[in-house]
Amino acid sequence: MIRRSVLMAVALSLPLLAHAGEAPETPQQLKGGKVISVEEAGKLAQGKGVTFVDTRSVINFGKGHVPGAVTAAYKEKSEKVENFDASVDSFDFAKIPADKSAKIVFYSDGPTGWKSYKASVLAIQKGHTNVMYMRGGFAEWTAKSLPVER
Secondary structure, X not given: OHHHHHHHHHHHHHHHHHOOOOOOOOOOOOOOOEEEOHHHHHHHHHOOOEEEEEOOOHHHHHHXXXXXXXXXXXXXXXXXXXXXXXXXXXXXXXXXXXXXXXEEEEEOOOOOOHHHHHHHHHHHHOOOOOEEEEOOHHHHHHHOOOOOEX
């Protein structure tokens, strides 16, 4: 009986263990900004006056990115939680438009890509008023066969 209980407990915990190494998904809302779909971002990319900011590593940026995007790698040491401690992270705002009302779209890998979420939060905290977070990230961008620049 005990053996059966132990086996049952192990079997029930396997799905949890399979996801233990994965990052949690980012929040679906962005206070002071807007979470946008990849489709919305694609439409914005066709126009002018929007800066796309790729927060992935320079290496990943070089493998492909949203056309016209700038690379601004977010160096993340904080926890992957909504109320993260930005003081342990590093992000260079030099490539972000100085105009606080400029349209900015941040993205990284996808829904578990916290770098872009965190950069969005910091931009809002610095007074940017037109911040958008493409939660689906570059993974969904390429899955939808949207244009890629290398």
